[in-house]
Amino acid sequence: MTEPHAALAAQPADHPPHLAHHFDTLRQQFEAGKLGMWLFLVTEILFFGGLFCAYAVYRAIHPEIFVFAHHYLDKNLGAVNTAVLIFSSLTMAWAVRCAQLNQRRGLVACLAVTLVCAGVFLGVKYVEYSQKWQHGLLWAGWFKPVDEPGDPANAPSGEHGEQPRDVGIFFSIYFLMTGLHGLHVVGGMGVIAWILVLAARGRFSSQYYAPVDFTALYWHLVDLIWIFLFPLLYLIGP
Amino acid sequence: MSQTAAGALTPESADGSGPPADNYLTHAHGVRSWLFTLDHKRIAVMYLVGILGSFVLGGVFALLVRTELIRPGPTIMSKDMYNHMFTLHGAVMIFLFIIPGIPAVLGNFALPLLVGAKDVAFPRLNLASLWLWMIGAVFFVVTLHVGGLDTGWTFYTPYSTETPSAVIPAALGAFVLGFSSIFTGINFIATIHKLRAPGMTWFKMPLFCWALYATAIIQVLATPVLGITILLLAAERVLEVGIFNPKWGGDPVLFQHFFWFYSHPAVYIMILPGMGVISEVVAVFSRKHIFGYRFIAYSSVAIAVWGFLVWGHHMFTSGMTPLAAMIFSALTFSVSIPSAIKVFNWLATMYKGSISLATPMCYALAFLFLFGIGGLTGLFLGTLSTDVHLHDTYFVVAHFHYVMFGGAMIAFLAGLHYWWPKITGRRYAERWGQLGALLTFLGVNLTFFPQFILGSRGMPRRYYDYAGLLDRHPDFQQLHVLSSIGAYLTAVAITVVLGTLIHSVFRGRPAPANPWGGATLEWQCASPPPYDNFASTPTAGDPYAVDEFEYDPAIDGYVRRSAPNPPGPCPVPSHD
Ligand SMILES: [Cu+2]
Numbered sequence: 065m066t067e068p069h070a071a072l073a074a075q076p077a078d079h080p081p082h083l084a085h086h087f088d089t090l091r092q093q094f095e096a097g098k099l100g101m102w103l104f105l106v107t108e109i110l111f112f113g114g115l116f117c118a119y120a121v122y123r124a125i126h127p128e129i130f131v132f133a134h135h136y137l138d139k140n141l142g143a144v145n146t147a148v149l150i151f152s153s154l155t156m157a158w159a160v161r162c163a164q165l166n167q168r169r170g171l172v173a174c175l176a177v178t179l180v181c182a183g184v185f186l187g188v189k190y191v192e193y194s195q196k197w198q199h200g201l202l203w204a205g206w207f208k209p210v211d212e213p214g215d216p217a218n219a220p221s222g223e224h225g226e227q228p229r230d231v232g233i234f235f236s237i238y239f240l241m242t243g244l245h246g247l248h249v250v251g252g253m254g255v256i257a258w259i260l261v262l263a264a265r266g267r268f269s270s271q272y273y274a275p276v277d278f279t280a281l282y283w284h285l286v287d288l289i290w291i292f293l294f295p296l297l298y299l300i301g302p
Numbered sequence: 303m304s305q306t307a308a309g310a311l312t313p314e315s316a317d318g319s320g321p322p323a324d325n326y327l328t329h330a331h332g333v334r335s336w337l338f339t340l341d342h343k344r345i346a347v348m349y350l351v352g353i354l355g356s357f358v359l360g361g362v363f364a365l366l367v368r369t370e371l372i373r374p375g376p377t378i379m380s381k382d383m384y385n386h387m388f389t390l391h392g393a394v395m396i397f398l399f400i401i402p403g404i405p406a407v408l409g410n411f412a413l414p415l416l417v418g419a420k421d422v423a424f425p426r427l428n429l430a431s432l433w434l435w436m437i438g439a440v441f442f443v444v445t446l447h448v449g450g451l452d453t454g455w456t457f458y459t460p461y462s463t464e465t466p467s468a469v470i471p472a473a474l475g476a477f478v479l480g481f482s483s484i485f486t487g488i489n490f491i492a493t494i495h496k497l498r499a500p501g502m503t504w505f506k507m508p509l510f511c512w513a514l515y516a517t518a519i520i521q522v523l524a525t526p527v528l529g530i531t532i533l534l535l536a537a538e539r540v541l542e543v544g545i546f547n548p549k550w551g552g553d554p555v556l557f558q559h560f561f562w563f564y565s566h567p568a569v570y571i572m573i574l575p576g577m578g579v580i581s582e583v584v585a586v587f588s589r590k591h592i593f594g595y596r597f598i599a600y601s602s603v604a605i606a607v608w609g610f611l612v613w614g615h616h617m618f619t620s621g622m623t624p625l626a627a628m629i630f631s632a633l634t635f636s637v638s639i640p641s642a643i644k645v646f647n648w649l650a651t652m653y654k655g656s657i658s659l660a661t662p663m664c665y666a667l668a669f670l671f672l673f674g675i676g677g678l679t680g681l682f683l684g685t686l687s688t689d690v691h692l693h694d695t696y697f698v699v700a701h702f703h704y705v706m707f708g709g710a711m712i713a714f715l716a717g718l719h720y721w722w723p724k725i726t727g728r729r730y731a732e733r734w735g736q737l738g739a740l741l742t743f744l745g746v747n748l749t750f751f752p753q754f755i756l757g758s759r760g761m762p763r764r765y766y767d768y769a770g771l772l773d774r775h776p777d778f779q780q781l782h783v784l785s786s787i788g789a790y791l792t793a794v795a796i797t798v799v800l801g802t803l804i805h806s807v808f809r810g811r812p813a814p815a816n817p818w819g820g821a822t823l824e825w826q827c828a829s830p831p832p833y834d835n836f837a838s839t840p841t842a843g844d845p846y847a848v849d850e851f852e853y854d855p856a857i858d859g860y861v862r863r864s865a866p867n868p869p870g871p872c873p874v875p876s877h878d
Contacts, residue, residue, distance in 0.1 A: 084425075085420065085421075085834065086414075086419060086420035086421035086422075086423075086425070086497070086834070087497075088839070092496055092497075095496055096423045096424075096492045096493075096495075096496040096497070097424075099423075099491070099492045099495055099496065100423060100424055100427070100488050100489075100492045103487075103488045103491055103492070103522055104488060106522060106523065107484055107488075107522055107523075107525070107526040108526070110523060110524075110526035110527055111526035111527075111529055111530050112530070113526070113527065113530075114526075114527050114530030114531060114534070114560055115530060117560075118534075118545055118556065121553070121556060122551075126551065129551075203541060203542070203543045203544065204542060204543055204544030204545075204547075204550035204551070204552070205541060205542020205543065205544055205550060206541070206542065207550075229551065230544075230550055230551030232544060232550055232551075233544055233545070233550060233551045233552065236543040236544050236545055236550075237545075239543075240534070240537065240543060240545075244533075
């Protein structure tokens with residue numbers, strides 16, 4: 065209390081370069097960052113939670129809409145995308161391990177593969193969206209199905225009985241959930257690309273790999289949300 | 303930029319010999335050194351300026367509304383204008399002022415000091431929160447210029463999907479402000495978990511930290527739901543997704559559920575940190591150890607958790623099964639228990655204390671009275687049968703203004719006056735401070751008490767004209783006039799308060815390090831604090847051992863009693 069606070073300008077010699085001035089140790093800094101990241105993921109879950117809640121409400125009130133409309137989604141493309149995202153989670157986890165073990169080339173390679181997987185996922189999503197667009201299978205206000213006989217996308221209208229009222233609400237939920245998820249994929253690609261650049265410059269080491277670790281946590285959450293979206297939207301009932 | 307030498311030249315003024323030359327205010331100069339600062343204290347000061355500006359703006363809207371209601375029929379504005387005014391009053395006061403109010407200003411300033419840290423856990427995130435707040439404010443200003451907003455601050459569908467007023471800019475503003483609030487919450491949780499000084503166990507934290515922690519839980523868990531709700535509303539308007547629109551099978555009541563799932567917990571974002579301020583102020587100005595520390599601490603967390611389960615009480619008349627209504631009603635009653643626990647502990651703290659009526663304590667006493675009325679009238683609204691009668695009347699308006707203005711705003715003023723000497727290094731004129739507190743107390747009561755009477759007798763809220771009601775209730779006009787006079791009195795009171803504080807910045811006496819005799823860590827560093835708070839990490843003791851400090855007239859502040867025993871490992875006599 066009585067000594068002058070001249071120490072604030074002169075950093076102690078043993079202060080590591082990655083340690084911010086308000087932390088005492090690298091470990092304290094890492095743990096604080098990790099806690100902050102988990103809290104952010106919690107907010108993401110609640111953010112999506114609103115849409116999951118809307119899904120639950122409308123599926124409970126109008127199960128027939130969901131059973132009827134889900135046939136318009138392409139299960140194969142959805143399954144491919146699920147596999148691609150799960151694989152990208154593996155490469156992302158591997159990237160963290162590479163960073164922890166000072167393997168710079170491995171880290172760069174893993175991040176690059178993750179980025180490519182994310183790109184493939186968005187490419188497949190683009191194909192799905194453009195098919196829906198062509199057939200007018202859009203959200204409620206813009207829902208105008210185009211009848212093209214012989215088109216596989218329109219086949220169910222006969223096989224699965226009468227079209228129920230308000231089918232558009234299924235596509236509203238589909239586009240909102242997958243669209244918001246897609247935006248998170250895009251955001252994740254941006255962060256991974258940035259981490260990739262830093263990794264190529266050798267910024268990370270076994271001493272300092274927190275950004276890689278935190279990005280991976282985020283990416284796993286994006287993957288996890290898709291793992292819920294796929295069965296909820298594509299794999300409904302008979 | 304940094305004045306390395308100055309710190310060495312100036313004697314540390316923990317003993318109260320005046321502000322040190324090198325403090326966080328003088329550490330660096332220029333606009334950039336403020337806008338890009340990572341210092342939690344400077345961010346708090348910028349937040350303070352912005353938030354008080356928003357309060358004045360929202361207050362002007364309120365005065366216009368109250369002026370319009372002095373007479374039935376048109377007085378100073380059109381019907382449409384009136385709808386805009388009460389909407390903007392609510393939206394500005396809620397989103398720009400009261401939600402960030404105590405956490406982002408007083409919490410940002412005090413929390414790192416209270417836990418003995420140099421800063422919050424994520425200083426950049428803290429700055430991002432301030433910038434998002436500013437962007438949100440810009441969205442609201444844009445809203446004002448491109449058609450205003452007439453939906454009420456609640457954005458209820460289906461009207462909000464159809465009105466031509468500028469719903470989307472306002473909604474985006476609320477969305478951005480939500481993330482500002484989330485960032486503050488994440489920061490505070492991480493700071494409290496990871497940056498407490500040695501010796502500060504969870505139960506040696508000042509109660510304001512517990513309150514901020516509970517608030518942060520709500521900010522992190524509830525605000526994202528508001529975010530998605532607002533995005534859905536925007537999507538409804540732009541794309542016609544139909545989630546809230548019956549035309550395509552959607553349900554407007556779902557919007558109300560989503561909205562109140564955030565907005566009921568949000569009232570605890572507003573009041574919980576205020577309760578934390580009151581806990582500090584009551585103990586220090588009663589010169590007594592806080593009574594029932596653990597009960598106050600746990601009740602904050604209980605309120606945060608319980609607050610998530612009661613949103614349905616806003617919707618008793620919106621269509622809800624009787625069973626759900628009964629459950630929500632019972633839960634609403636039970637959430638008042640932890641609040642009452644706090645009130646009784648504050649009263650017990652004051653019991654046989656030597657109470658000093660310094661300005662912060664005047665506000666704390668006003669808080670107890672006003673929050674008591676606001677809280678108890680909440681029970682009338684949580685009761686199913688009375689709520690059907692009182693729903694959407696002035697009774698509701700009076701209830702939540704007693705809680706929001708009489709509770710949160712008064713607590714904000716208590717905390718602002720309490721930490722003002724620490725923030726600015728200056729003392730305000732005590733008499734003027736007390737006068738401001740008295741006028742505010744009278745103004746709030748005069749404004750809102752008549753509204754209880756109006757509401758219980760059937761005056762609906764948000765009405766532009768009440769000429770049709772005067773046949774059966776001729777005294778409604780007098781009650782409206784009383785309420786409006788109260789609003790003007792409150793405006794005078796706020797002018798006195800702000801004038802006193804601003805005057806002190808230029809003319810106030812230098813503040814000692816510990817003007818009130820608080821035992822928490824922020825009073826151990828100089829007023830204003832140095833750039834990184836503590837030269838060496840302090841060791842925490844009992845935050846409410848206020849009788850270890852005694853008044854020293856020479857510095858007009860408190861100093862630690864000279865220890866009867868020599869310092870050392872031997873146990874110091876306990877204070878109780
Ligand atoms: Cu409520």
